Amino acid sequence: MAGLTLRNVTKSFGKVRVIKSVDLAIDDGDFVVFVGPSGCGKSTLLRVISGLEDLSGGEIRIGERLVNEVQAAKRGVAMVFQSYALYPHLTVEQNMGFGLKVRKIRPAEIKSRVAEAAATLKLDDYLGRYPRELSGGQRQRVAIGRAIVSAPEIFLFDEPLSNLDAELRVHMRAEIAALHQRLGNTMIYVTHDQIEAMTLADKIVVLRDGRIEQVGSPRELYARPNNAFVAQFIGSPKMNVADVAPMTEILRSSGCDLTGVASVGMRPEHLAVTAPREGTFTGMVALSEYTGAGSLLHVEVEQAGTFLVLQNGPESAETGKEIGLTIEPGNIHRFNAEGIRLD
Structure with missing residues (x-):
């Protein structure tokens, strides 16, 4: 060997x-x-x-x-x-x-x-x-x-x-x-x-x-x-990565340091579904894919684009329904303009 x-x-x-x-x-x-x-x-x-x-x-x-x-x-x-x-x-x-x-x-x-x-x-x-x-x-x-x-x-x-x-x-x-x-x-x-x-x-x-x-x-x-690149390649479903500009006020209010940040990443399994207007984000379910153990939601988030969200359990948010999404600040990945991780 x-x-x-x-x-x-x-x-x-x-x-x-x-x-x-x-x-x-x-x-x-x-x-x-x-x-x-x-x-x-x-x-x-x-x-x-x-x-x-x-x-x-x-x-x-x-x-x-x-x-x-x-x-x-x-x-x-x-x-x-x-x-x-x-x-x-x-x-x-x-x-x-x-x-x-x-x-x-x-x-x-x-x-x-x-x-x-x-x-x-x-x-x-x-x-x-x-x-x-x-x-x-x-x-x-x-x-x-x-x-x-x-x-x-x-x-x-x-x-x-x-x-x-x-x-x-x-x-x-x-x-x-x-x-x-x-x-x-x-x-x-x-x-x-x-x-x-x-x-x-x-x-x-x-x-x-x-x-x-x-x-x-x-x-x-x-x-x-x-x-x-690595953030989106490792993990299934892939990480959501979005431009930080439309979400700056929301993320700062939830305690996220955005110094030097150009984009943020959030894994689908770290986004939790809440009642509308009660989460960090609000969006509409564009598609709900039943996976057996849960559902993979495609959620159109106001001004930020479409996020993938893993919802565990038999219950699933219905297509066309408005929902809230919340995430812990520690689970938000921050990247600069070149896509490099910021600690």
């Missing part, structure tokens, strides 16, 4: 710089998730770490070893892709052991490693089956098993659950978390789904336009986002 260090890492395709001077330190045994919008460079960065893409500049170290010029197969990493990439004519056992066979590992050792990985992933009863005889979740477990048997220092996952249905994604997410607890290896996981990031990660790396916006634990990024 080993940690990972990136120093001033860049990657360009022709004249287009996709990864821009990335510095990152990942400790041995960490589960790190790269998140960001489509095109932010998270999968490209993962491929650069793996050696599947050449580095344009900077340094990559796995443990103390500089791996810039080391080919992918010798870096001590194993990658699990979005597509399962299983050989259809090989059994589960043969698929899991294929990489070891290519490396000319002794058959007895291959069999032992495959059996151990199969037990870990609960695939013992499927070793003789072919990929066509497996469910999507079982195929993905085979792909993960193929990575396990190679005994890597670092596991790399590139959106491994995006082809699965919602229920199976939740199940496989729990399996991957449990796998990390059992193995203890460093794992780096790419996803566009911030719920996956929040539930899996020890540390989240938020990327935008090839740069790191913030690195921290899920709790740190949720409670203290560095800027408005």
Whole structure:
């Protein structure tokens, strides 16, 4: 097992710089998730770490070893892709052991490693089956098993659950978390789904336009986002961010310090519904979406725009109804004109 260090890492395709001077330190045994919008460079960065893409500049170290010029197969990493990439004519056992066979590992050792990985992933009863005889979740477990048997220092996952249905994604997410607890290896996981990031990660790396916006634990990024971009990307539903000007008088009267503030952020779960004209804000419910555990309200707030509000419980404010909204001053996030957090 080993940690990972990136120093001033860049990657360009022709004249287009996709990864821009990335510095990152990942400790041995960490589960790190790269998140960001489509095109932010998270999968490209993962491929650069793996050696599947050449580095344009900077340094990559796995443990103390500089791996810039080391080919992918010798870096001590194993990658699990979005597509399962299983050989259809090989059994589960043969698929899991294929990489070891290519490396000319002794058959007895291959069999032992495959059996151990199969037990870990609960695939013992499927070793003789072919990929066509497996469910999507079982195929993905085979792909993960193929990575396990190679005994890597670092596991790399590139959106491994995006082809699965919602229920199976939740199940496989729990399996991957449990796998990390059992193995203890460093794992780096790419996803566009911030719920996956929040539930899996020890540390989240938020990327935008090839740069790191913030690195921290899920709790740190949720409670203290560095800027408005991270604030809206982390959390579901996303944070409401609005121009402070129309709300200046209301917010100041409720005890909010607005020195240097250009915009404010309020999470939907921190806004509470009250009687009309009794809250911090007053608005009209433009849409009410029933979620089972509660409702997601789209509330048109006077002069401030539309706010998302999570209302828990069976009762729901009706569409077209005027309501009040209240929030504790400590739950209001303040940003300057550049979108940077103000403490």
